[in-house]
Amino acid sequence: MKINRIHHVAIICSDYQKSKHFYTQILGFSIIKETYRQERKSYKLDLSVGDSGQIELFSFPNPPQRPSRPEACGLRHLAFEVENIEETVINLHNKGVETEEIRLDEITGKRFTFFKDPDNLPLEIYER
Structure with a gap:
């Protein structure tokens, strides 16, 4: 398979x-x-x-609420790859979307941050 x-x-x-x-x-x-x-x-x-x-x-x-914090078992978040994280964060901020601080993945050396959709689903942008 x-x-x-x-x-x-x-x-x-x-x-x-x-x-x-x-x-x-x-x-x-x-x-x-x-x-x-x-x-x-x-x-x-x-x-x-x-x-x-x-x-x-x-x-x-009437869908049931998603368990979140503390983190529940199951799908943790959905991540999207972007070319330029600063540009993407600025674009999200200009559209009224709050993001966390940009962090560095200590394993891959890549930068990432999180934000939420209208239902508080955790979404991530991860720099290519």
């Missing part, structure tokens, strides 16, 4: 329009397809991330 790559990451949001705006207008991901599923009262928004990645953004009525 050989797994080629991660195909997509699925995210469930509490406010579809707010999250759609965040992922398309703030982070700049382009829409592949948007589907409203009447039987579930749910949207599914497929977003393109870079050359090959995708995010599936879902809305469901």
Whole structure:
């Protein structure tokens, strides 16, 4: 068996329009397809991330809250690679998104920082 790559990451949001705006207008991901599923009262928004990645953004009525701190078992965060971390941080700040201080990964020597989506999902930008 050989797994080629991660195909997509699925995210469930509490406010579809707010999250759609965040992922398309703030982070700049382009829409592949948007589907409203009447039987579930749910949207599914497929977003393109870079050359090959995708995010599936879902809305469901009254989804349970995500456990966060102290860190719960499970997916810890979602990280995006960027060319220039300072430029990306400035761009996020200009769009009203707060970030943590830029840190240095002592293992790889690369710089990174964290920020949150509208549902407080931890997101990371990691310099190439």
